Amino acid sequence: MIPSSWREALGDAVLPAVLVDLDAFDRNVRHIADTVRSAGARVSIRPATKSVRVPALLRRIAAADAIYQGWMTYSARETLALWQDGLDDFLVAYPTVQPGDLAALRAVHEGGGRVALVVDSAEGLRAASRAMSGVSAPFRLVADVDMSLRALGGRVHLGVRRSPLRSVDEVRRFFALAGGMSDVTMAGWMGYDAQLAGLQDASPFQGAMNLAARAVRAASRRSVRAKREALSEALSRDGYRVEIANGGGSGSIDHAPREPWLTEVTAGSGFMGPHLFDYFSNVRFEPAFFVALQVVRSSDVGYVTCQGGGYVASGAPGWDKAPRPWWPAGAKLLPTEGAGEVQTPLRVGRDAQVQIGDAVLLRHAKGGELAERFTDYVLMQGGRPAGRTETYRGRGWCFG
Secondary structure (H helix, E strand, C coil): CCCHHHHHHHCCCCCCEEEEEHHHHHHHHHHHHHHHHHCCCCCEEEEEHHHCCCHHHHHHHHHHCCCECCEEECCHHHHHHHHHCCCCCEEECCCCCCHHHHHHHHHHHHCCCCEEEEECCHHHHHHHHHHCCCCCCCEEEEEECCCCEEEHHHCEEECCCCCCCCCHHHHHHHHHHHHCCCCEEEEEEEECCHHHHCCCCCCCCCCCHHHHHHHHHHHHHHHHHHHHHHHHHHHHHCCCCCCEEEECCHHHCCCHHHCCCCCEEEECHHHHCCHHHHHCCCCCCCCCEEEEEEEEECCCCCEEEEECCCCCCCCCCCHHHCCEEEECCCCEECCCCCCCCCEEEEECCCCCCCCCCCEEEEECCCCCHHHHCCCEEEEEECCEEEEEEECCHHHCCCCC
16 A cells, blocks of 8 residues: 555545655755755756746745746746746747747736747747837847757767757857847857756666767767857857856756856756656756556556556657656556556556555656646645645646
């Protein structure tokens, strides 16, 4: 049977449900702040909203420590909703040229909110300039600079496919192009190191590929640092005042803050402690949220079947994206079925004391995606129930 404190916290919640351990969540928040401070840098931390998607938990992060400043959002409409909900200081980290999106950002800007949009193309610059025509103060833009490792004329690309802005000179020309457009201004740059912040190098699913991942991470750490330094120096020589120089993520918070040219680093999934972040050699977070499933069948001794459970994370397909059983200890997904849309079988062992009607707990691979499947989260603190809180979906928000 599920541990009594967890069972009490779930109470009469209809399963499947998500359970958040606020004590573990708070420890992750403190750990991230302490890790960044230990680097000796004077950078702030900008939480990534997509990795949480629960307004009350976002506010809990902001209230925990003054080092948390502003928000990295993933959608213009999300930004407008959060601003209307009382938050402020947004960096919209993904470009958009849709008039409706830009109108939402204009509403925040003209309403007195602090917001900047990431751009990486001439089309993006022109669209922003048109949408912001006649604003009371120039709308801020931030250049997204590619930090991938590339070789052989781009035929080898190690990192994510994001921005076409790769060289320092390309970024300088981009800033100059923006300078000739009305009603927008370049506020800085973002250099996300995906092959550091998001590449696991201690994964049980990768075998010998972990060695290759470590080599990529080591090479990337040197190249990313050099590029961000060169970019900072070049823009300074050109006379630009850089307000935002953003880098890093949960998987690189131990070293990105050591770069003195960064004004801020980003963290997201580390607050929630999803299981993908168990597979990094350099960072550790506590599991802070779990999916509780109802056991509804037992086809054989040592096997149970749960209702629901098919909460597979985005990204390259693989077993690392499937939810991982957490309780009972030793439970495993079946390789022939995995986590199913309406039912998930588990091998629990012959001695496991799991009965029909009990709850089992799984961990999701990522921090925020579960919030798209549930309207609220069940909260636990000090081993006792601590209420519920709405997700984005519970607010009626859906941003794609």
